Amino acid sequence: MTTDPPTHRPRPQQATARVVAPRGAPGKTPPSNRRGALRSPHADTDALVVEHLPFAAKVAANYARRTGHPREDLEQLAAIGLIKASRRYDNQRPGRSPNHFIAYARPYVNGEITHYLRDKGFLISVPGRWRELHARGQKLLREGTAAHEIPERLGITIDRWAEICQACAVRVVAMAVSADEELGG
Incomplete structure (x- = not known):
């Protein structure tokens, strides 16, 4: 039984890294390079x-x-x-x-x-004063004021309050478009 001597295989060449000291104070690593962190482009x-x-x-x-x-x-x-x-x-x-x-x-x-x-926002243009009155009226409702007392507390008529509520109730609703509708089918 003969054993062949072990053959020596050369190791593949490994790239060697060249370490360059950062500019500035000797021995100080800039904050962006600490612990291997890289500085973000942003x-x-x-x-x-x-x-x-x-x-x-x-x-x-x-x-x-x-x-x-x-x-x-x-x-x-x-x-x-x-x-x-x-x-x-x-x-x-x-x-x-x-x-x-x-x-x-x-x-x-x-x-x-x-x-x-x-x-x-609103689908129709609602005057700022109306939006303000509507917001104040909604706040009064949340605080427990009776609905029939709101117009009087705001200093407006019942008809005007109904008109404001109707105008402020209209909102834009985003609807998903199906593929059939998008293609005209």
Whole structure:
């Protein structure tokens, strides 16, 4: 029984990594490279959004107060507007100051909220005074005021209250379009 000597197979060549020290203080690792984390391509724009979230909350609260929509929902829409604005904002342009971003972002924030309100709003144009009276009347109802007392408490006639209720009850309803309807069949 003869045994052949073991044959030596060379290992495949492995690439060697070249370690380069970061610029700056010796021995210090920049925050973006700690624990192997990579810096997001949107880190600067995300920081801009986080910095200006109080502005978005203020705009959303103003719309919520005027429309009666939940503030939290409108704050999310305002944040989406901030994100869109931050991704398009060029802070390298000459003459850009830190406060310039708010002026740039305001149309995006307002636009997101107003598009939502347009889509979820009234089908017919209801005067603002009527919407306000309707909201006050609904609040009185929730507080336990009898329905027949509402017009008197609001300082309007029963007929006007009925007209306001009818106008404010009409809402846009989004309907799903089936494939047959979409194709005209």
